Amino acid sequence: MKFKSGVLMVLGLLVIGVLVMASPIELTFWGGWTGPDGDVMRGLVDEYNSTHPDVHITFTTMQWTPLFTKFMTSAAVGNPPDILGMHGPDIPQFAALNLLSPLGKVVENAGFTATQFATAAWNGTFYNGVQYAFPLDLHMNAIFYNKALFEKAGITPPTGWVSGQQFLNIAIKLTLDKNGKNPNDPGFDPNNIVQYGFGLYSLNWHAFLQWYELLAQQGYGFLNSQNTKVDYPTEAGLKAWQWLQNLVFKYHVSPVGATNPLNDFLIGKTAMLEDGPWEIPACQAQKGLEWGTFPIPQVFGKKAVWGSGHVLTIPVQSNKVKMQAAENFVIWLIKNSSKWALSGNIPALNTAREYAYSLPGRTGFLESAPYEVMLPRIPMEAEVFSAASVSPIVVAGQDIMVRDQDILPVMEWMNSQIDQILSR
Amino acid sequence: MKKNLRLSLVPYLFLIPYLFAFIAFRFGPSIAGFFVSLTKWNIIGTPKFIGFENYSELFSDPSFITSLVNTLYFMALTVPALIVLGLLIALLVDQDLKGRTATRTFVFMPYVIMSTVVGVIWMWIFDTHFGILNYYLSFLGIKPIAWLSSVNWAMPAVAITTIWWTVGFNMILFLAGLQDIPEELKEAARIDGASNWQIFWNVTFPLLRPTTVVVLMLTLINSFEVFDQVYVMTGGGPSMATLTVIQYMYFQAFQYFRLGYGSAVAYVVFAFLIILVLVERQLLKKVGEA
Numbered sequence: 036m037k038f039k040s041g042v043l044m045v046l047g048l049l050v051i052g053v054l055v056m057a058s059p060i061e062l063t064f065w066g067g068w069t070g071p072d073g074d075v076m077r078g079l080v081d082e083y084n085s086t087h088p089d090v091h092i093t094f095t096t097m098q099w100t101p102l103f104t105k106f107m108t109s110a111a112v113g114n115p116p117d118i119l120g121m122h123g124p125d126i127p128q129f130a131a132l133n134l135l136s137p138l139g140k141v142v143e144n145a146g147f148t149a150t151q152f153a154t155a156a157w158n159g160t161f162y163n164g165v166q167y168a169f170p171l172d173l174h175m176n177a178i179f180y181n182k183a184l185f186e187k188a189g190i191t192p193p194t195g196w197v198s199g200q201q202f203l204n205i206a207i208k209l210t211l212d213k214n215g216k217n218p219n220d221p222g223f224d225p226n227n228i229v230q231y232g233f234g235l236y237s238l239n240w241h242a243f244l245q246w247y248e249l250l251a252q253q254g255y256g257f258l259n260s261q262n263t264k265v266d267y268p269t270e271a272g273l274k275a276w277q278w279l280q281n282l283v284f285k286y287h288v289s290p291v292g293a294t295n296p297l298n299d300f301l302i303g304k305t306a307m308l309e310d311g312p313w314e315i316p317a318c319q320a321q322k323g324l325e326w327g328t329f330p331i332p333q334v335f336g337k338k339a340v341w342g343s344g345h346v347l348t349i350p351v352q353s354n355k356v357k358m359q360a361a362e363n364f365v366i367w368l369i370k371n372s373s374k375w376a377l378s379g380n381i382p383a384l385n386t387a388r389e390y391a392y393s394l395p396g397r398t399g400f401l402e403s404a405p406y407e408v409m410l411p412r413i414p415m416e417a418e419v420f421s422a423a424s425v426s427p428i429v430v431a432g433q434d435i436m437v438r439d440q441d442i443l444p445v446m447e448w449m450n451s452q453i454d455q456i457l458s459r
Numbered sequence: 460m461k462k463n464l465r466l467s468l469v470p471y472l473f474l475i476p477y478l479f480a481f482i483a484f485r486f487g488p489s490i491a492g493f494f495v496s497l498t499k500w501n502i503i504g505t506p507k508f509i510g511f512e513n514y515s516e517l518f519s520d521p522s523f524i525t526s527l528v529n530t531l532y533f534m535a536l537t538v539p540a541l542i543v544l545g546l547l548i549a550l551l552v553d554q555d556l557k558g559r560t561a562t563r564t565f566v567f568m569p570y571v572i573m574s575t576v577v578g579v580i581w582m583w584i585f586d587t588h589f590g591i592l593n594y595y596l597s598f599l600g601i602k603p604i605a606w607l608s609s610v611n612w613a614m615p616a617v618a619i620t621t622i623w624w625t626v627g628f629n630m631i632l633f634l635a636g637l638q639d640i641p642e643e644l645k646e647a648a649r650i651d652g653a654s655n656w657q658i659f660w661n662v663t664f665p666l667l668r669p670t671t672v673v674v675l676m677l678t679l680i681n682s683f684e685v686f687d688q689v690y691v692m693t694g695g696g697p698s699m700a701t702l703t704v705i706q707y708m709y710f711q712a713f714q715y716f717r718l719g720y721g722s723a724v725a726y727v728v729f730a731f732l733i734i735l736v737l738v739e740r741q742l743l744k745k746v747g748e749a
Binding site: 100101104107108110111132134226228231237238239290291292293294295299302304417418421423424425429430433434437438 | 501502503504522526582585586587588589602603605607608609610693694695696697698699701702706707710713714715716
């Protein structure tokens with residue numbers, strides 16, 4: 036009887052052991068790709084799952100802000116995701132709290148080097164000299180344009196960088212009041228504009244980003260080299276805001292306080308739009324819209340455009356087997372990131388980026404990639420560069436570009452508020 | 460005796476599951492929230508005790524003051540309108556008129572729509588350049604109004620949306636209250652020669668008092684806690700013109716990870732709500748006595 040029970044127990048343990056060994060390693064992967072880009076990423080995850088039966092990845096998407104809140108709470112109780120997507124400038128706030136694994140050695144062992152990636156994307160994976168992520172892509176501002184409206188106005192769309200004046204001339208020609216007059220025509224009625232030349236974001240934090248890239252075009256950054264204080268010449272800041280404010284209030288080529296510039300562009304109410312490649316799927320889905328892209332205008336001395344880049348990180352955890360499996364997946368994903376170009380983002384890996392050249396509407400972004408400038412990488416990024424309505428950079432953009440307020444006092448207020456946050 | 464004791468315990472046994480959830484998810488976190496409000500904490504690591512520093516910072520924080528003033532402004536725009544309109548519509552659909560069921564349905568229908576959907580719909584309606592509202596207003600010779608991007612119009616626009624969305628709920632509560640009033644009382648007043656207005660003012664309205672108390676309290680609390688519509692439609696802008704206290708708390712706690720500061724905002728909101736309810740009760744008591 037005892038012998039029988041023993042045999043049964045051993046057999047049982049063997050069966051359980053075999054089942055455990057046969058079941059794949061379960062990994063969780065979180066990212067903020069909530070639009071069509073999320074579908075592309077899900078497709079890549081599915082492909083990995085089907086070709087790697089020893090691992091099963093569950094992919095979860097939600098908007099970036101709640102995603103990071105979820106990450107912080109899950110990390111606080113020791114249950115973070117195995118793989119976490121974010122933007123390069125997001126790294127410091129989590130790395131400073133020791134929530135991300137340093138990945139320099141893993142990246143090196145995978146055979147990746149700086150020269151294989153777009154410079155801005157590669158640099159965006161470091162904080163304080165330590166590499167915390169794999170660079171996945173780049174995304175930056177460019178100008179989307181409506182081909183039909185350009186044709187109607189007799190304008191040949193640019194293919195490369197144009198000067199601020201050239202851009203303004205195009206925008207003026209594409210702005211029409213109800214009598215078909217342009218802003219330069221006598222009798223133009225700015226209160227009855229039926230088509231705007233240029234849509235830009237003035238109500239959210241993109242107003243600041245548009246200003247930031249114009250500051251960079253003058254050769255300046257926003258903070259000092261230690262990232263402890265706001266530091267740029269007042270004159271340069273004024274010029275940058277003035278250019279943007281004039282587009283709205285002096286030249287009337289951009290609507291005041293547009294609540295949804297993307298929709299205005301999609302339905303042909305604005306002929307151009309400054310936005311990022313994440314809008315490519317929306318443009319492709321819009322029936323009857325023929326569109327293209329070119330780089331933002333070079334208003335000042337240097338070519339520069341605001342951009343960011345998605346990166347893949349591996350949060351700190353105690354399960355080494357899972358960490359190893361997560362690293363393997365991320366390496367596979369980077370090597371196969373050419374398909375990620377279908378999401379609109381520009382792959383960071385040079386060989387993967389080649390594929391993006393064959394896709395429609397990427398010209399503006401590919402031309403801009405070498406000139407991308409990211410926001411400074413600081414642990415207080417969530418508060419300093421916040422998109423919330425209470426954020427000084429958002430309020431400043433609204434005061435200048437929606438309320439037409441005097442630039443200097445608003446800019447000084449913004450600087451003092453940011454200094455206050457940085458000093459906390 | 461034993462049987463009686465057992466019987467008297469029965470209701471409490473039914474309450475246990477709820478009490479458990481209440482303590483675990485409401486009461487417990489509320490108490491913990493007070494202690495968190497006395498700390499500097501970003502979720503990760505150990506909270507650092509700083510006493511009442513968060514509270515003193517709060518009352519010298521211009522953004523918090525702005526959010527508080529905005530919330531009171533929103534309440535002033537919505538609470539009277541929601542009470543008066545809710546009551547008027549309820550009185551209307553309580554009449555024996557044709558199409559009253561359809562009217563009740565149409566007025567209540569928006570309330571079942573998700574707040575985010577309501578926000579998106581009204582963003583389209585309020586669009587300055589291409590929205591349907593400005594299109595119709597143009598026939599009256601009114602120039603395009605920047606509903607959501609003007610400091611002056613953004614809050615009224617959110618208030619209009621809120622009234623459209625929630626007035627149906629107040630209507631239903633008032634309607635239930637009206638239908639509870641015995642018809643004989645009105646009939647008796649009518650026989651005594653009372654006019655419709657006299658019947659309303661001296662019979663219907665006093666008997667509606669319990670319903671009015673509930674509706675007023677719910678509307679006050681809901682208006683003070685406004686979040687969704689603002690979050691979707693304006694995000695709190697432009698230039699913080701629609702920033703509300705709950706939104707401010709959300710930004711501090713869940714975007715900036717300043718949990719201590721966010722909890723302090725929550726406790727100040729809590730104190731305000733208690734005061735509001737007490738004042739409301741006192742006022743209604745006085746009205747009742749008069």
